[in-house]
Amino acid sequence: MHYERPQFFRVMQYAAGADRDVVDMVSGNPDWEPPQALREGLHEYADAEPSSFQYPPSEGLRALREEIAARRNVDSEWVIVTNGAGEANYLGMAAGLSAHDGSEVLLTDPVYPYYPGKAELLGGEPTLVPTERDGSLDLAAFERAASPETAVIVLNTPNNPTGAVYSLETVRAVADVAASVDATLVVDEVYDHFDFTGEFESALTLDSDRIVVTTAYSKSMAITGFRVGYTVLPERLRDDARTRHMLVNVTSSRPAQYAVLRALRETDADYYARNRELLRERVAAFTDALDAAGADYSSPDGAFYVLARFDDFPGTMANTERLIDEAGVAGMPGETFGEARSDWFRFALVTPRVETAAERLTAFFADR
């Protein structure tokens, strides 16, 4: 397997090495406070007896699985606590691939680049299905792309990088496409707390034996480094995922599980609403300034990102480096996310300096 240092790290390193101040809008690392109860949970755990430092059940602390199950209205046996959404997606895709004779994995274009990577790691063949210009799904394109070779379809909603939020009807329609070829639909909902439309509904609502839902606390609790996520799997895929989880990781890290459990129980809706509002304000400030710069951009319905396009300045790695050096703004080249957005840049709104960034971009493009 050829190792390519992820483009995210390449850009971050380049920005860190720049000879000037740079506004970092590269990664999806929240810059706001985690829930206070999470910190308290870690303190409490730090003083626990030695037996609390040993293996939890492979599928996760029982109390955490029960808390998740109660909140999601599922049976706790359906939940596997994973090492973040990263492992949850890996398990869901692996289970879908092993339940099917085919090896094709349908992904959207633009795509979160770890999905095709995971598909290939698992012996699958990723195929990118174009989406509409505004990021919404092109159902007819999925219908055309699906075939007896299709084992898995992966959706991400709210979407990274487009900011699209798919309606439940749309997800149901894609699940129907999956069912028509006996495939599995993996729905990654890791940005579910960052829905600006108020209309996002989890695919769990559909209660479908086609659908695997994956998510994590990485974004909602601002703890991408803790690696606590989970997957809810239909019965036909559960054994495969449990076995793989046990054989790869044994279990997820217990201090992090414990802290998340306490935060889940003690964090009120205000915490999540406050961070969502913060993001909404940043989106408005950043896109207003992009308007002033005459840029084309997507105004996201959810997640953390704005895609922007500048005339005669495609979203290449070389241009990303120019923006770092000459404008002092670090984004991600659109070419990282498939073919569809290779003219664009993705800016992550995880910095308080979005207005500074927008002003710098305006000045840079005014001078060209």
Add this chain to the structure above:
Amino acid sequence: MHYERPQFFRVMQYAAGADRDVVDMVSGNPDWEPPQALREGLHEYADAEPSSFQYPPSEGLRALREEIAARRNVDSEWVIVTNGAGEANYLGMAAGLSAHDGSEVLLTDPVYPYYPGKAELLGGEPTLVPTERDGSLDLAAFERAASPETAVIVLNTPNNPTGAVYSLETVRAVADVAASVDATLVVDEVYDHFDFTGEFESALTLDSDRIVVTTAYSKSMAITGFRVGYTVLPERLRDDARTRHMLVNVTSSRPAQYAVLRALRETDADYYARNRELLRERVAAFTDALDAAGADYSSPDGAFYVLARFDDFPGTMANTERLIDEAGVAGMPGETFGEARSDWFRFALVTPRVETAAERLTAFFADR
């Protein structure tokens, strides 16, 4: 993939449901205190700024990799911090399998049962190679078993379940067998701090491009639930393991990495020596009592376990349950560890009640 709830969990659940007091000698969960600095590290981390709660580098916190590298006399670039030894072994075996046309994985008999499970998950075909009665390796058997089909050989030293500690010359000889068929040798040294001979030497000493070393802090720091381990890989396998680690887990949990780093830096040799002595005393107390019971047993050179055999009482799951119900002692059936020890039971010395357990076993077998 068929899911079998691991036998460890089956036995633990059976023991927990027993209608009497049971001495738990099932799992390899240490019952002693973790290093004090580990607890302090968690407290410190709990108060860190939000940026410390975000993704560390995929291969692990730089300071942790450097601390490991300095202690192991390797370059920090060779180290990947993993989700415990479980993931480290998975990465090592996966990299060895993808570097080779063959799919055979040579394991010892008796075997730690997760190894054949991992081999099969990865599309490999496990073959068990018999060991000597005292647990030492039968080099001729490895030479006979190795073929152009052999992609990976896995050793565990100090060994679970036999307690054998292989000499560096023996490991070198197995590495030579691996080299003769272009295979990779994975050496799992997770019990390296529990060597009672004083003669254990890490396979890293051999500086061989055939050898992957895996280990974790699970046992040495009494934190099986933290999931912090690492692997040191030769250059030809490093890219494969990095890619897989990133695509499966992104990274290991940061609070646990941080706490381990602090414990590594601030824990003196006495801590490890004290726990090793504790184990040594338990081994002596338990085997003395087994002598009194007329049982056949292995006196381990390392790790946590004693294998014992009782006349006309083979190491089956049914007999394990009888020992729980009728003797009040929970061990593991030898049949879990391959063919070679199906007449035996494995007892983990991770309880202060080893003498009680031995007395109960003596009384039980005296009454039969």
